[in-house]
Amino acid sequence: MPVLYEIRRRARQIAPQVLLACLAAYFGYHAVQGDRGVLARLRLEQELAQARALDRQLAQMQARLARDVGLMRPDHLDPDMLEEQARLILNFGRPDDYLVLQPGSGDPTQK
Numbered sequence: 001m002p003v004l005y006e007i008r009r010r011a012r013q014i015a016p017q018v019l020l021a022c023l024a025a026y027f028g029y030h031a032v033q034g035d036r037g038v039l040a041r042l043r044l045e046q047e048l049a050q051a052r053a054l055d056r057q058l059a060q061m062q063a064r065l066a067r068d069v070g071l072m073r074p075d076h077l078d079p080d081m082l083e084e085q086a087r088l089i090l091n092f093g094r095p096d097d098y099l100v101l102q103p104g105s106g107d108p109t110q111k
Contacts (some may be wrong), residue, residue, distance in 0.1 A: 032038050071081040087093060 030037060034040065068081065070076075071078040072085070093099070
């Protein structure tokens with residue numbers, strides 16, 4: 001009987017520390033691995049950096065297309081731009097044109 005009494009007495013002394021250690025481990029784990037934890041934040045920052053890079057790339061493409069559209073306006077038609085677009089779309093060239101094909105360039109009509 002004294003052994004059982006000793007175990008209960010020590011269990012009462014240890015129970016709060018074990019409970020607090022379990023709570024600290026639980027909250028610590030979720031602070032790192034949880035939906036709003038450190039690793040989730042790092043993943044979101046990486047996705048944000050990729051989205052910003054894509055945004056810059058799309059803005060450059062939009063500026064280039066806006067420039068090309070500006071050159072094709074009826075009130076100010078650039079003959080060079082018109083010729084370039086006609087050659088690209090119709091796949092025509094003049095007899096005195098020289099073609100320089102670069103390896104790995106793929107289909108010249110695709111951009």
